Amino acid sequence: MLQSPWGARTDAPLAAFPFLTDAVLRQCVCRTFGDREPLVTAGAPVPDLMIVLRGRARIMATAANGKAALLQFVQPGDLLGELTLVGAEDAAKAVLAIGPVACLAIPQSVIEAQLATAPAFWQLLAQHIGVKLLRRMTHMASAQTQAFKYRLAELMLTVAVAGVYQENNVQIADYLGVSYRHLMYTLRQFREAGLIAKQPGGYRLDAPAMRAFLTAGDR
Amino acid sequence: MLQSPWGARTDAPLAAFPFLTDAVLRQCVCRTFGDREPLVTAGAPVPDLMIVLRGRARIMATAANGKAALLQFVQPGDLLGELTLVGAEDAAKAVLAIGPVACLAIPQSVIEAQLATAPAFWQLLAQHIGVKLLRRMTHMASAQTQAFKYRLAELMLTVAVAGVYQENNVQIADYLGVSYRHLMYTLRQFREAGLIAKQPGGYRLDAPAMRAFLTAGDR
DNA sequence: TGGCGGGTAGGAGATATCTCACAGAGGAGG
DNA sequence: CCTCCTCTGTGAGATATCTCCTACCCGCCA
Numbered sequence: 327m328l329q330s331p332w333g334a335r336t337d338a339p340l341a342a343f344p345f346l347t348d349a350v351l352r353q354c355v356c357r358t359f360g361d362r363e364p365l366v367t368a369g370a371p372v373p374d375l376m377i378v379l380r381g382r383a384r385i386m387a388t389a390a391n392g393k394a395a396l397l398q399f400v401q402p403g404d405l406l407g408e409l410t411l412v413g414a415e416d417a418a419k420a421v422l423a424i425g426p427v428a429c430l431a432i433p434q435s436v437i438e439a440q441l442a443t444a445p446a447f448w449q450l451l452a453q454h455i456g457v458k459l460l461r462r463m464t465h466m467a468s469a470q471t472q473a474f475k476y477r478l479a480e481l482m483l484t485v486a487v488a489g490v491y492q493e494n495n496v497q498i499a500d501y502l503g504v505s506y507r508h509l510m511y512t513l514r515q516f517r518e519a520g521l522i523a524k525q526p527g528g529y530r531l532d533a534p535a536m537r538a539f540l541t542a543g544d545r
Numbered sequence: 546m547l548q549s550p551w552g553a554r555t556d557a558p559l560a561a562f563p564f565l566t567d568a569v570l571r572q573c574v575c576r577t578f579g580d581r582e583p584l585v586t587a588g589a590p591v592p593d594l595m596i597v598l599r600g601r602a603r604i605m606a607t608a609a610n611g612k613a614a615l616l617q618f619v620q621p622g623d624l625l626g627e628l629t630l631v632g633a634e635d636a637a638k639a640v641l642a643i644g645p646v647a648c649l650a651i652p653q654s655v656i657e658a659q660l661a662t663a664p665a666f667w668q669l670l671a672q673h674i675g676v677k678l679l680r681r682m683t684h685m686a687s688a689q690t691q692a693f694k695y696r697l698a699e700l701m702l703t704v705a706v707a708g709v710y711q712e713n714n715v716q717i718a719d720y721l722g723v724s725y726r727h728l729m730y731t732l733r734q735f736r737e738a739g740l741i742a743k744q745p746g747g748y749r750l751d752a753p754a755m756r757a758f759l760t761a762g763d764r
Numbered sequence: 765t766g767g768c769g770g771g772t773a774g775g776a777g778a779t780a781t782c783t784c785a786c787a788g789a790g791g792a793g794g
Numbered sequence: 795c796c797t798c799c800t801c802t803g804t805g806a807g808a809t810a811t812c813t814c815c816t817a818c819c820c821g822c823c824a
């Protein structure tokens with residue numbers, strides 16, 4: 327049924343959404359995005375509910391002063407537009423792809439016509455948001471305890487594309503709640519420990535070494 | 546309609562829940578709890594959905610080793626049992642009153658018979674959980690930035706009963722993600738700054754001074 | 765060409781926070 | 795009464811992290 331640009335089936339994350347009957351699925355669209363391409367544009371009305379099938383993305387908030395702040399990372403199985411759909415959020419935030427991304431888009435019209443009247447649909451949405459809340463809670467709670475170096479290592483592994491990290495360090499420092507200076511300091515530690523190596527425009531990671539670092543002295 | 550033990554109307558938080566028609570309200574119960582009384586018992590099936598009308602409470606998680614961890618504080622307008630109801634959470638966590646608390650309890654039977662089939666009910670639940678998620682996100686994000694002393698001051702103000710703070714400091718240190726030693730150190734700073742004063746079994750707060758402290762050098 | 769502005773990099777010196785160690789107070793049980 | 799245990803409080807000495815400051819590179823634009 328659904329084919330990804332990688333040639334593999336991408337409907338595994340769909341198992342969590344039983345309201346996606348074949349009848350509904352036939353009216354959905356599979357969208358794909360390239361690196362740094364916007365999945366959602368800030369402020370613009372969210373056209374439909376999207377389920378991330380493959381790839382990762384970052385959710386950005388643009389402040390009044392024009393500054394862009396990194397809010398959150400998105401993974402396969404995550405929903406986009408749920409909070410707006412449900413009325414918990416007024417203005418959608420921008421979502422940018424990190425590497426290639428594939429999404430299943432459920433058009434607004436289909437939701438209104440075939441899903442909005444089904445209690446099970448809303449119930450599942452509520453459950454999904456609730457699970458997300460609990461997951462985020464434990465994640466942030468652990469982030470509060472974890473030393474910065476572990477949070478940074480984890481983040482670099484999740485946002486690197488093809489083993490290369492090339493984020494805006496100012497934003498990353500902000501996202502991780504740490505001063506830019508300290509981010510630089512820690513990056514140097516990583517370099518000196520051989521976990522990463524500088525290269526024009528970013529850092530190349532030694533992914534196995536970083537994973538070992540995370541599972542070693544961690545929690 | 547609803548009278549609180551304080552003699553004032555307590556239905557203000559109910560405005561956010563339009564599915565509470567008079568017909569449903571008539572089948573609900575108004576429950577009140579005293580200081581440190583359990584609103585929800587850990588593990589026990591949650592009998593019904595509760596809406597907090599007045600007072601505060603703390604959500605506790607009891608770990609396998611018997612240790613109790615402070616997870617979250619509950620305020621008027623918050624729901625109890627939503628995550629279990631929606632299926633996002635398997636085992637309910639214990640909830641203990643902080644001072645006198647009043648709740649509106651919607652019996653499980655009423656939910657099943659009159660609400661479960663209404664999409665609007667689930668939609669509102671989803672919205673409520675979504676709002677909670679967003680609020681928690683911004684809260685935790687700010688917590689990451691805020692210096693410990695501000696987080697502590699804020700917490701002391703919210704958990705104090707009649708201007709007196711008498712929590713278990715081991716748990717508080719854990720909840721705020723700080724070493725017990727540092728909590729003690731900061732409490733002494735507060736004492737020396739005249740924000741709090743020791744008294745048997747806890748600390749008496751100078752609430753106005755603390756609020757001034759929060760709004761002064763803050764963020 | 766020259767000058768911004770933003771991002772990167774790092775030095776020096778404060779603070780915030782942690783770990784370990786110790787001591788006293790009060791409750792529970794033998 | 796003694797002992798064990800938990801909570802409270804504190805000292806001393808490490809680390810983690812912050813703030814301020816300087817320098818350099820680079821793309822953009824007048």
